[in-house]
Amino acid sequence: MAKSRRFFQQALQSGLSRYWARNARKASEADIATLRAQRRRARTLRQYLDTVIAVSESRLALPIIGSNAFPKPHGTDWSWRPALWREPIPAKGRAAVENKEMLGEEVTLFHDCRISELTLRQLRNHREKDLAPFGLRMDVFRFDGSFLSLVIDMPQEAVSGLKREHVVRMDTIVEMEKPLEIFARLNIRHGPNTEQIVRELPLQAEDIRVEFDLAYSNLNEKRVEKMWIDLIFEGPEMNQVVLRDVTFSRRPRAEF
Known part of the structure; x- marks a missing residue:
C-alpha cells in the first residue's frame, strides 16, 4: 500500500511539473482568458510553495537534534554534550521546582528555599550561531534560600582512564537578564574522598570557558568512581x- 501511494504521488508530481513547464513555455502565445485562469491557479499554488520553502529553510537551518558537534581542543580523548542540550526530553519544563528535582536524567536543581519560585524549561535554539539543538532556561523570582546550584552528572566514560595528567574543560553560552556570578565546581569521587576544584565563569568573555587541571589535585587515579x-x-x-x-x-x- 505504501509503495503504491508513493508511486501515485511521484506520478502526480511529475505530471504537475510537466503541466506547468508546458504552460510556462506557451505563456507568451496563450489567449488572455486562458492566461488569466493560469495566473490565478499559479498564484494559489505559489502561496503553498512559498510556505513550504519558508518553513523548510527555517527548520533545516536549526541545529540538528542529537548533535554532539562542537569545537574541541587538540588531543581531546573524551567529549560530551549532555542530553538536555542535545535532544528533546519528555517533560519540557518544571514550575515551583523543589530541591533535588531533575529535568531529564542528568540535570538536578539544588536549593534550600522554603517557598520555591523557580522554573526550569528546555527550549529550542534558533540562533544561527548556536551549535546545540536545545538550551535550558531558568527563571528565578523571589528567592529566600542561601544557595542555588544546577548539578550535571557526567557519564561513566568521563572517568574511564581519568588521570592526574588530564585537563577537564567546560564551555558554555550564557544569557542573563542582569549580571550575576556563576561558579563551576568539578567534583570527582575517588574511594571515600571527593576532589573538588572551583572556577568562576568569565561571563564578560566572548568564549565562556573554564579548565580544571587535575595535576594540582590529590586524585587517586586507581579509585576514581x-x-x-x-x-x-x-x-x-x-x-x-x-x-x-x-x-x-x-x-x-x-x-613541558
Whole structure:
C-alpha cells in the first residue's frame, strides 16, 4: 500500500511539473482568458510553495537534534554534550521546582528555599550561531534560600582512564537578564574522598570557558568512581538565565 501511494504521488508530481513547464513555455502565445485562469491557479499554488520553502529553510537551518558537534581542543580523548542540550526530553519544563528535582536524567536543581519560585524549561535554539539543538532556561523570582546550584552528572566514560595528567574543560553560552556570578565546581569521587576544584565563569568573555587541571589535585587515579559538576548561582533573585549550550571535554596536559 505504501509503495503504491508513493508511486501515485511521484506520478502526480511529475505530471504537475510537466503541466506547468508546458504552460510556462506557451505563456507568451496563450489567449488572455486562458492566461488569466493560469495566473490565478499559479498564484494559489505559489502561496503553498512559498510556505513550504519558508518553513523548510527555517527548520533545516536549526541545529540538528542529537548533535554532539562542537569545537574541541587538540588531543581531546573524551567529549560530551549532555542530553538536555542535545535532544528533546519528555517533560519540557518544571514550575515551583523543589530541591533535588531533575529535568531529564542528568540535570538536578539544588536549593534550600522554603517557598520555591523557580522554573526550569528546555527550549529550542534558533540562533544561527548556536551549535546545540536545545538550551535550558531558568527563571528565578523571589528567592529566600542561601544557595542555588544546577548539578550535571557526567557519564561513566568521563572517568574511564581519568588521570592526574588530564585537563577537564567546560564551555558554555550564557544569557542573563542582569549580571550575576556563576561558579563551576568539578567534583570527582575517588574511594571515600571527593576532589573538588572551583572556577568562576568569565561571563564578560566572548568564549565562556573554564579548565580544571587535575595535576594540582590529590586524585587517586586507581579509585576514581564518578564525576559531576555544580553550576553555582550567586544572587539569582529576579533573574532569568539561559544556558544555550554546555559541553565538556578532556585532554592530557601538555608536557613541558
